[in-house]
Amino acid sequence: MLYRNCLDSEDFAIGYLTVDEQWRVTSCNRKGSYILGVHASAIIGEDCRKIFAEDTRFQEICPKFFDLNQQKSSSNFIEFVSAPRINDKVHPIKVRIITIPGKSGTIVGALIGFVDLSEPLAASRMILNSIAEGVFTVDQNWRITSFNRAAEDITGYLEEEVLGRSCKEIFKANICKTSCAISDCIHEKRTISDRTAFIEDKEGQILAVKISASPLVDMLGNVIGGVETFTDITQTLQYELILDAVADGVLTVCPNGRITSFNKAAEEITGYSEREVIGKICSEVLLASPKPASCPLIICMEEKKSIVDKELFFIGKGGFSIPVSVSIAPFIGPDGSVLGGVQSFRNNTNQLQKALILDSVADGVFTVDRDWRITSFNLSAELITGWNREAAIGQYCSDVFCSSICGKNCAIAESLYTGTPVSNRSITIKDRKGKAKSISISAAPLVDQDGNVLGGVETFRDLSVEMYLRQQLKQKYTFDQIISKSPSMQRIFQILPEIARSESNVLILGESGTGKELVANAIYNASMRNDRPFVVVNCGALPDTLLESELFGYKAGAFTDARKDRLGRFAAAEGGTIFLDEIGDIPHSLQVKLLRVIQQKVYEPLGSNVSVQADVRIIAATNKDLRELVKKGLFRDDLYYRLNVVNIALPPLRERAEDIPLLIDHFVDKFRIEKQKDIAGIDEQVITLLMKYSFPGNIRELENIIEYGFILCPGGYIKPEHLPDTFDDDEQNGNGALLSSHRNLSLEELEKKAIELCLHRNKWKKMATCRDLGISKDTLRRKIQKYQIVNPVESS
Numbered sequence: 187m188l189y190r191n192c193l194d195s196e197d198f199a200i201g202y203l204t205v206d207e208q209w210r211v212t213s214c215n216r217k218g219s220y221i222l223g224v225h226a227s228a229i230i231g232e233d234c235r236k237i238f239a240e241d242t243r244f245q246e247i248c249p250k251f252f253d254l255n256q257q258k259s260s261s262n263f264i265e266f267v268s269a270p271r272i273n274d275k276v277h278p279i280k281v282r283i284i285t286i287p288g289k290s291g292t293i294v295g296a297l298i299g300f301v302d303l304s305e306p307l308a309a310s311r312m313i314l315n316s317i318a319e320g321v322f323t324v325d326q327n328w329r330i331t332s333f334n335r336a337a338e339d340i341t342g343y344l345e346e347e348v349l350g351r352s353c354k355e356i357f358k359a360n361i362c363k364t365s366c367a368i369s370d371c372i373h374e375k376r377t378i379s380d381r382t383a384f385i386e387d388k389e390g391q392i393l394a395v396k397i398s399a400s401p402l403v404d405m406l407g408n409v410i411g412g413v414e415t416f417t418d419i420t421q422t423l424q425y426e427l428i429l430d431a432v433a434d435g436v437l438t439v440c441p442n443g444r445i446t447s448f449n450k451a452a453e454e455i456t457g458y459s460e461r462e463v464i465g466k467i468c469s470e471v472l473l474a475s476p477k478p479a480s481c482p483l484i485i486c487m488e489e490k491k492s493i494v495d496k497e498l499f500f501i502g503k504g505g506f507s508i509p510v511s512v513s514i515a516p517f518i519g520p521d522g523s524v525l526g527g528v529q530s531f532r533n534n535t536n537q538l539q540k541a542l543i544l545d546s547v548a549d550g551v552f553t554v555d556r557d558w559r560i561t562s563f564n565l566s567a568e569l570i571t572g573w574n575r576e577a578a579i580g581q582y583c584s585d586v587f588c589s590s591i592c593g594k595n596c597a598i599a600e601s602l603y604t605g606t607p608v609s610n611r612s613i614t615i616k617d618r619k620g621k622a623k624s625i626s627i628s629a630a631p632l633v634d635q636d637g638n639v640l641g642g643v644e645t646f647r648d649l650s651v652e653m654y655l656r657q658q659l660k661q662k663y664t665f666d667q668i669i670s671k672s673p674s675m676q677r678i679f680q681i682l683p684e685i686a687r688s689e690s691n692v693l694i695l696g697e698s699g700t701g702k703e704l705v706a707n708a709i710y711n712a713s714m715r716n717d718r719p720f721v722v723v724n725c726g727a728l729p730d731t732l733l734e735s736e737l738f739g740y741k742a743g744a745f746t747d748a749r750k751d752r753l754g755r756f757a758a759a760e761g762g763t764i765f766l767d768e769i770g771d772i773p774h775s776l777q778v779k780l781l782r783v784i785q786q787k788v789y790e791p792l793g794s795n796v797s798v799q800a801d802v803r804i805i806a807a808t809n810k811d812l813r814e815l816v817k818k819g820l821f822r823d824d825l826y827y828r829l830n831v832v833n834i835a836l837p838p839l840r841e842r843a844e845d846i847p848l849l850i851d852h853f854v855d856k857f858r859i860e861k862q863k864d865i866a867g868i869d870e871q872v873i874t875l876l877m878k879y880s881f882p883g884n885i886r887e888l889e890n891i892i893e894y895g896f897i898l899c900p901g902g903y904i905k906p907e908h909l910p911d912t913f914d915d916d917e918q919n920g921n922g923a924l925l926s927s928h929r930n931l932s933l934e935e936l937e938k939k940a941i942e943l944c945l946h947r948n949k950w951k952k953m954a955t956c957r958d959l960g961i962s963k964d965t966l967r968r969k970i971q972k973y974q975i976v977n978p979v980e981s982s
């Protein structure tokens with residue numbers, strides 16, 4: 187009974203039958219009736235072989251039942267395993283027969299134990315197959331004894347293909363020979379985990395796997411094989427490799443800002459290893475201010491927005507600060523929640539250095555792309571234009587510079603079209619407040635190695651400082667409008683205020699164009715009479731008869747055309763100053779009258795015998811040798827002495843060459859304003875040419891040459907080709923006979939000549955002529971009409 191109870195226990199997993207010597211069932215436990223699918227009472231007395239024969243699972247075993255009556259000893263212990271495939275499923279049944287000996291030694295029956303092996307096996311297989319990792323087991327000879335579904339999926343082999351085969355033969359792993367994980371774990375009697383290996387799948391493709399291995403031990407502690415789990419990490423490894431291959435530092439964080447990955451470049455840039463930073467709050471590791479509120483990565487995750495190329499400073503492992511440009515994006519899950527964030531960063535040290543170098547350059551520098559949008563803008567550019575970099579970058583350069591050359595005469599465009607850089611072109615721009623500024627620019631295209639144009643670069647210099655300095659210098663060498671640094675002129679400057687203050691008559695001597703009228707003007711300006719009239723009379727320009735009436739006026743009827751009284755220049759200058767230029771040219775009769783004005787301060791108008799009082803200061807000038815005229819009796823000596831109370835002799839320009847550069851600057855400034863043209867100055871070569879020149883026309887001639895250059899030069903520096911054509915001939919330059927043909931030309935005549943020359947040089951191509959002259963097509967057309975310039979080819 188006890189035996190029955192014991193065999194019927196719920197825990198008992200083995201079915202039992204007892205049979206008599208005829209194989210007739212004498213008892214059957216609960217598990218036995220469960221496996222056989224019959225009630226015990228239904229089979230008591232039945233031949234168990236018949237019962238087994240009816241159950242397909244026992245088919246293989248039935249023939250092995252022997253005749254119990256024939257058995258002699260109790261040594262009959264027989265074990266069979268039957269594993270028929272039914273409906274494509276294996277149904278293993280294990281049967282154990284133990285014979286029961288009787289008193290006489292004969293066999294009186296048997297105890298038949300049977301187990302349906304498929305039950306626990308199926309459960310464990312189910313568990314194994316539901317594991318996502320590949321699992322296989324081997325026996326002590328490395329023969330595979332099980333191979334789960336994930337292992338099949340990863341390797342492409344089916345279990346039945348690999349069972350019984352050597353694991354090395356199947357996996358062909360790189361570690362098989364040198365460091366087999368299973369043999370290591372058996373040897374070390376411990377589980378080995380997370381070892382990376384490369385195996386071959388059935389197709390021969392290499393897979394990266396992460397493996398763990400443990401020894402398989404039986405109940406007695408004997409190692410009976412090993413079990414290995416493996417995961418395909420090929421894709422993860424690829425991602426890691428890709429991340430490590432990118433030049434930018436990349437780190438990822440979880441939503442609370444803790445670092446979850448940190449690539450090789452990130453390690454190199456910051457000096458931290460991945461292991462040192464994983465799990466730490468990103469801002470605490472890398473930012474000077476570790477507060478999450480100031481961490482752009484946290485902000486981006488909070489606001490669910492991305493940022494690109496933000497300039498930041500990281501603190502590296504050694505505590506040094508690293509300029510970086512970071513881009514950040516949050517990881518947004520399908521439900522819209524933030525799962526983390528990724529931050530890529532680039533070491534900006536080089537760019538920063540370049541920017542610092544650019545910012546330390548005194549010249550303004552900016553670059554544009556192919557669409558004329560500003561791509562970089564240095565500090566000097568900010569200072570000169572008043573635009574800050576952030577505002578300027580991305581704008582069209584013409585919107586920032588508002589220059590006179592923007593559009594049609596753009597220097598960058600010109601440098602692109604001509605293939606040669608533009609240098610030192612003087613232009614006017616408007617700063618951000620709209621104030622006009624003079625700058626000198628140089629431009630060049632930006633071209634890549636293959637010659638593709640990427641954009642352009644322009645450097646520019648503020649000329650206002652230069653201009654101010656020149657102005658200061660000019661002031662030092664200036665008296666009123668007279669400019670000179672020559673010692674002889676400086677001496678004159680010293681006595682001029684004294685002369686001006688005196689009431690004495692002044693005689694100014696000097697060649698034509700040396701500045702006699704200018705000096706007379708300066709004396710007048712500095713005199714007490716400067717609030718009274720200043721009247722200029724060119725005595726050489728009028729016929730003798732006209733000159734007298736011009737100076738002293740006339741009464742009606744004094745001569746045929748004199749219908750009514752007319753006041754003369756002396757009357758006009760009453761209380762002020764009269765400047766009598768070319769005094770050496772006045773006739774004898776007038777010399778007497780002039781002497782009377784000087785001596786008695788009275789004169790009579792033509793046709794009148796009534797004397798008129800004259801309070802007029804006389805400043806006279808001549809380019810003639812008055813003393814020689816006196817000697818020859820052509821000029822009255824008493825008048826000469828009266829006029830010559832104070833005598834100023836102006837030296838010719840050839841005797842004060844040191845004044846030439848100063849005067850050049852002065853005239854360039856003057857014409858720049860007058861003509862509103864972007865001329866930066868005079869080319870060095872031109873200065874050399876002018877310094878060698880003898881200037882028979884003195885300062886007036888120099889002034890004319892510069893004006894001529896202004897007309898011909900389109901912009902930038904006035905070059906030798908912009909000088910009057912007589913400068914072409916070096917011989918002539920040397921002997922000082924130059925420009926005689928142009929010396930006395932009026933401005934209009936000069937302009938006409940310049941336009942004719944330019945048209946001729948450009949074979950009457952109007953666009954080229956406009957470009958050379960720096961004028962518009964309309965202006966050129968008007969000037970051609972005005973000066974009636976004709977194309978010789980068309981006219982013939």
Ligand SMILES: Nc1ncnc2c1ncn2[C@@H]1O[C@H](COP(=O)(O)OP(=O)(O)OP(=O)(O)O)[C@@H](O)[C@H]1O
Nearest residue numbers: 667668669670697698699700701702703704885886
């Ligand atoms: N030192 C100077 N600085 C600046 N400009 C000068 C100087 N000297 C002469 N000029 C300029 O040269 C031109 C000729 O000068 P100005 O007419 O005074 O000479 P001038 O001796 O009176 O000539 P002329 O004898 O032919 O009448 C003027 O435009 C004048 O402004």
